[in-house]
Structures are given as C-alpha cells and as structure tokens.
Amino acid sequence: MLPLCSYGQRPGYELEPSRSKADTTRQRDLIDIGKDILNIKPPKGPDSSGKSIYFSFLPFSTNVPGGGHALITSTTAGFFTGNRETTYMSRASFTPYTNFRGRFGLPIRSYIWLKNNEWVIMGDTRLLKYPQFTWGLGRQHEEDDKLLVDYTYMRFYQHALRKVCDGMFAGIGYNLDYRVNIDTKEAGLSLGEYTDYAYGTDHFGRSLSSGLSFNLLYDTRSNSINPMDGYYAYFQYRVNPTFLGSDHTWQSIYVDIRKYIRFTDDPNRQNMLGIWTNYWSVLNRRVPYLDLPSIGWDVYNRSGRGFDQNRYRGRHLMYLEAEYRRDITANGLFGFVVFTNANSVAGPDSQLFKDWNHAVGAGLRLKFNKGSGTNIAIDFGKSRGFSGFQIGLDEVF
Template identity: 25%
Template structure:
C-alpha cells in the first residue's frame, strides 16, 4: 500500500525520497521537494543499524554536503558526525569529512573515531575449516588526515598522518586443552604488548577519481594507492611499511535509466617490511566504513597481508526511485606468519539487499543486506549509503 501511494505522489520521472514521504504523509503536501543541483544539504537523522558483529545499533547522524565551487567543475563535499550505541557493546563517535575546494584543486579527507567494542576473533589467515572463536574487547582512538593536490584532471597526489591507539585489549581464555589466546600468542611472538597497541606514521598517496558522485555513483573510476610507514617517533611500537590499494569502478548499463549499475571493488593491504600489532592486521571490515566482507563478521579473516574484491549489480525497483536493490558476490584472502600465503585460500560471500532513498539530492540511502558465507556464516547488514 505504501508503494502504491508513493507512485501517486509523482510521475515516473520524478524521484521520491524519505523527505517526500514525510511531506506527503505527515505534512499533507502532495508535491515532492524539487532537486536543487547547485546547493548543499543538511540533515539530522536517527540512525538504526544491524550487523552480526555489532548487533542492533541506535544513534544519530548529522550529515551535510556542499559545493565549495561551481558544481560543473567542483565535486560535492561531504561532512558527517555520527554517534552510536549497540546491543553488542559497541560505543562509537565518528567524525569524517571529504572536502573538495573550488575546481577540485585540493581534496581533504579525514576520519576521527573514538569508542569501544567487542569482536569475534578467529585468528589469522584464510583456509581454516573450524577455527576457535574468541571474543576480543578493546577501546580505541583512530585519527587519519590526508591532503591531496590536483595534478592533472581527476588525478591527485598527497600526504597525510595516521595514529591508531588501542587500550584495554582483553580476550577470553579458550577452553582447557585448546590453543592459546590469539592476541597473546601473536603479540608475544612479535614483541608487542598484549593489552595495548599503538601504530602511528606517515601516508603518501596517489589518487584518481572520475566518479560522478561520492555517495552513489552511476559511472566513473576511483583508484587510491597509499604507502604507509609506521615509525617509532610517531608512537609505533614497531616500525613497518604497508602498501594499501583500493579500486572502485562503476558502469551504468542503461542510458534511459542510469541506476542500472555494475560496480566492482578491490581493497588490499600488503606488508612490505616490519611488523604490525595484532589490532592493526588488515582483514574483513578493515576499510574506513567497515563494509567489506558482507556474509561474515568484522575481522573474521585477517593477516599481515589481505586482499578483497567484490562485484555488485544495482537496479531500480520502484519507478519513483524510492526503492532499489542490489545483488553481490565477494572473495577475500589473507596470509598468516606460517604456511598460508596470500591468494592461497579464498573465502566467498554473496547476498542481496534493498535500498531506500533518503535524500535524492545527495543520493544517500538506507541499505539492508542479507549475506551468507562459508561454514554457516550469515547475517543481516544495515547501514547508511552504498557499501562502496
């Protein structure tokens, strides 16, 4: 009934979002709010989410978007403040920004995170048939700031700083006769503290970005290559060098309706030298928004080096664009410090999801996905904006 009533609000060519639903059902205004392409937007929204890792999440999200130059030559800048509590011991405050100055001369990207959580830890590497799962609790502070300078059209070079601090790391002991605690074993073997991890260092970045929009692109290419060096004088307990790579490619499959999109995502982190603390090992959910690996819990697979890729088909459902859907398939692999090499074992995941358009100007939406993995792994994943 709701879908039918929304179709009556506007013609097929007019997009309808949650704001329009509110105007129609609460304010009794029949005309959808128009799309204004040359102005920004601001919204304060309650946030409700769910993942197998965090449980149900309840919080608030303050988001804004603005063109800091001519929209024809300047990308949309995004600002976000997010706070959440969950039923599975997560408490998080997150501040983030992705700012483009006029004519995209500079791009400033930052993420600040403060919180505490618990994850289900299954050890290091891929290819384990029946790992022992142990809860791992910790508090954390994560700071990252990067500045990119435009070099050529859509091409940027830059640098930044990162500092990650983990405290009160505790892991429940396994049952009698089982192997030791993952965090303690790894930390003792590699000379790290078992209850505190610190990693700080420098970032050198190269980026290419031709996406038509940051929240929900219909076309374009995004490539980000980062060389990260952890140093003692930036607080790191051990020195290390990592190469981090990310690629996102979008193909619009229909000129008549560009919302038919095929999207591909690669995310990788490779240890070139040195050692990483246990809490810094890249793995499932290690991307900034913790969205990789639908079908598995956060940190289900991890290791000194990690590679992830995903293919997703996005398609409209309702003619007024309020509802759309996705189908996805992903693969991930990780090394360990023993016999398992990167790309030796692959862990698949797959699923489908529903999208509800929150704001037609920024294309922000609510994502509800159901994913499955190997060995009975499955779950519902709810979040704001597209996974990638």
C-alpha cells in the first residue's frame, strides 16, 4: 500500500522534439516536384525517410568585379554523423567559381557535429583568383572612387572544439591567410597610394598571416543550414606571430551572436525573427590591409546584404542585422524574408558606433530539400549608392 515514486531526467544532449522531429511529409520541395514530373515513385517497403545525408545543388551566372560574367555552382550537403536524436545536423558546402578566363574560386566550408555533439569541427579552405573593388579605410572614398585589386588568395582555417557542458564548446585552431600577386596596375595607382596604409600594400604584392586561434562556442541550433530557433554565440581570439610565418605579429578578436525567435509552435511552418550581431577588431597597428575587418568578410562571408563586398573596411567593425522569415505556402515550398542591416567602421571620416551605414532588402525562398531544410535564397538589397541581387543555398544566418 506504500507508494513508490521515481523521477526521470532527460539527458542533456537530447534535442527538443519540436526542433528535431519536424514532419517533412507535410512539406514539399523541388525534389518532390521533380519526382512528379519524372513519375518517380518512392520505394516500397520500410520507411526510407530517415536517411542521413541530403544534397542540394544550384548553378547560376552572375556579374563579377572588373567586368564580365562567371559561372558559380553551389553544392550543400546536410548530414548526420551519429543518431539524429542526439546529434545535430552537420553541413558542408562547395562553391566553385570560374569565368573561363583565368579567374576562379574553390572554396570548401564545413561545420561538423561529431557523435552525440561531443565535438564541433569547423573548416574553411579556399583557393581564389579574382579581382575585387576596395574603397580604402572607413569612409575614405566615395562609392564611385573605387580601386580594383586583383590577387591570388589561399585560406586554410581548421578549428576543433570539445564539449564543455550542454551547448558550450571550447577549442583551438589554425588560421592561414596568404595572398600573392596583389596587383592594381590596371588602375595606374598602387594600393598603398590609394589607401595611405603601409602594411600589406607594398610593391612586393604579397601578405602572409599565420597563427593560432582560441575559440569558444555556444550553439543550440539543431540545424545550422536553416535554423528554426535557438542561440548561437562564437568568440575567437587570434594570434599571428612571426615565428609561424606572419609578416608581422598581430592579434584580433571576433564575436558573433545570433538569436532565433519563433512565433509558432508548428515545427513545419516558418514564422520567425532572426537577430544577428558581430564585432571584429584588430589589436595591433601592423596588420596587412586585406586582413583588416571588412564588410562581407566575416566567418562565412554573409554580412552586408545590400552592400558591395569590401565596401567598408577598418581596424574595428560593428555589424547588426535583423530578418523576418515566413512561409507563403502551407507546404513550405515558397517563402519570403525581409531584412535590414547596419554597420559602423573606424576609419577616416567615420567613427565606430557613431557613423552607421544602412541597408534594407527582401527575398524569396524556394525549398530545394525539405530533409535538410535547404532553400534557394534570392535576395535584393539596397544601400546608399548600391543595390543588387544575391542568390545562393541555405540561409544567410
């Protein structure tokens, strides 16, 4: 007749059901449409919806700095390295670029969750040969007074972070930025003369920064390709000593914080607000010009929709963005976003936190792969003196 009571506790690594078990059978994507057109029937027998890897692919053409067009193909893979009940979805992307006349890019990025989210492995490897415009430091030059800079760039970033507690990770990494053949001959003006900056702009046409980074991460997003809710916070302290090959000894800090606020309890519907801010600062004077904080050169090159990449550069940069996301159709095939962002950079004729540069825009979303949540994202952004379209796979943040 005596009662016996027991209490169960959910393991700390288990994902919330609302984020890990969306019923994708109620959703529709381009793969479903392709199956209908080609009359491809799903296999009979056991349910095959629990596959562990999802591919998305998108080829498109766009204008490039210096004139002409280039072909860009973007491939994104979402996959699980362990049980999806206890392991977040990892992602890897490959976005090769070429104009078939000597300009090319081979970037490979990855964000991998190991089994039970015990480790996070972040990678960013690039080999690029393409020109970009620059406008000096801060508001040093007006929109039309830009300089075309061509160079070959190799980046190799690899970071490994170990779980400290639920959602929190700490680790170290290696960072290499190597640029050669830095050239502005077509403009008849050297980079040093244009920017009035002495480091990484000399006639040797090269710069090398090689160093270690110490990283802290807090991430509760079960899917970084298309976050539905949760938090993301990342801190990096980077040290580039000369004994590792750097041209000069210098340090930097980078802080990135994101919050996703859902307005519906239905995990199959998109109705949310994303908020993103990051702060990037160098702590020494002798930093190569092309390694200085710049709009569009954050960790994943996603900041600054509505601005030209590199439009604002300086020793310190603050960035803010907010985006509202919502489905248009009940099956999630079509959706839209509206966004606004602002940045403040230290430099000639501008002061950090005092002078702000603003952009606004909107975009359409077309579901490519409902299993990974991958969207084709088409955005239009506008700022003072610039407007343009941006197309790609997965969300900006």
